[in-house]
Amino acid sequence: MLRRWMLPILFLALGLAAAGRQIAQGSTGGAVTLLLLFLVAGVLLSPLAFPRSVSAAEALRRSATDGRPIVYWRPGCRYCLRLRTRLGLHAHRAHWVDIWRDPEGAAAVRAATGGDETVPTVVVAGTPHVNPDPRWVRAQLT
Known part of the structure; x- marks a missing residue:
């Protein structure tokens, strides 16, 4: 914490x-x-500076229901901050998981990145995207 x-x-x-x-x-x-x-x-x-985080399990459940992306992030990450600021008011449309608060989220990121905790990792329709272009993520939110 x-x-x-x-x-x-x-x-x-x-x-x-x-x-x-x-x-x-x-x-x-x-x-x-x-x-x-x-x-x-x-x-x-x-x-x-980030939308309220949920657990990885809750994010997976919500994403399966509404189809919105899951963003795995951590505080202090400049790339996460860049993504957050570029998404602007659309950021709340994604499900945000703080990997420092949620071990399941950290494990999901390690599985997607080959063992590293590289964030932001955005999961869209079950496919992980490591440090994607914010414009692309924003297009997934609309």
């Missing part, structure tokens, strides 16, 4: 340290700016 939040916590700590240094140098505006930048980066790299 803590592993999911390590990078955002690190960004917050670095932001506080940078802001503290700016305040010590007499630059309150610079401190606020730096703190906000690090805070935004921390939020983007946290689980908060």
Whole structure:
């Protein structure tokens, strides 16, 4: 659980340290700016930037019912963040599985990638696609 939040916590700590240094140098505006930048980066790299995750079993069940893709991801992954931001408001149409929270999800990714936990791995109609083009994934969601 803590592993999911390590990078955002690190960004917050670095932001506080940078802001503290700016305040010590007499630059309150610079401190606020730096703190906000690090805070935004921390939020983007946290689980908060992604749709609510479900278990791999639940995602498989839902996908079998509605035909929507399953996206296996993990916090801190820049490629997952790229996919999430490019999907925009369409992201909620997929079933998202955080592989750091769900061992079954991690096992599904390892099975699809030959033993690695390469994410994002998107499963469409039972076929896994490792780090697919976000435009292609978006087309699968409409």
